[in-house]
Amino acid sequence: MSSIDGLPPLRAVIDTHGIAAKKSLGQNFLLDLNLTAKIARAAGDLSGADVLEVGPGPGGLTRGLLAEGARKVLAVEKDSRCLPALAEIAAAYPGRLEVIEGDALEINPLEHLTAPIRIVANLPYNVGTELLVRWLTPKVWPPVWESLTLMFQKEVAERIVAKPGSKAYGRLALLAQWRCEARIVLTLPPEAFTPPPKIHSAVVHLTALPEPRFPADPAVLNRVVAAGFNQRRKMLRASLKGVAPDMEAKIVAAGLAPTARAEEISLEGFCALARIVAAG
Structure with a gap:
């Protein structure tokens, strides 16, 4: 993968810029560029889409999205230590990567994006569910985004796709499945990350339905x-x-x-x- 963009391996990027993952920011970095490319491919054909990425960290998934042909990636990153690494990626893909430093919960990315829009992110664990709920509950439906391809703790991913009668079935399943087609497309073990979390992770792909499955306020x-x-x-x-x-x-x-x-x-x-x- 690194031969595609000519950029150094992610481990070298982290060492060069001193970006040790911070627990306080919910960071667990995915360093295998083959895996980040796989997540990017799970989002579908990106060649005609703008992509919003939250919490890019050192840019592994960012590189995957750009290499898979995303028209533009808007990366929102709270950790200023990651900005130099992301700037190197932007230089390798002129005009296709815009980086905003800030909190994804406080930023309106729509000013920087052109439809069609897809959201693809290895979400920081501490804000993942809150962001998902926001994206699923806009004032107007269908939403501005076509699909969400998001990594969560496996337990959260299972709650999103759960069926009635299961322990995981609850508010999150109903919220997601009322307005979306939701499926788990990839499961990742702890050792895929640096540092390894205590739990498995999973990528969920949600496609927005034109209207909710059943009418309701x-x-x-x-x-x-x-x-x-x-x-x-x-x-x-x-x-x-x-x-x-x-x-x-x-x-x-x-x-x-x-x-x-x-x-x-x-x-x-x-x-x-x-x-x-x-x-x-």
């Missing part, structure tokens, strides 16, 4: 799902009691059993219940 659906899973061991008649008046009758009207628990209810069932609650 997002705010009402979120309220119903949150109430159900906040007390997931309780039956619906108890966990949803405070959501609306005559809640047990509404549960029955949605075709659900009041004695069922949230983890047994399908996405379609939650959407049906949200519509009935919204109708009053």
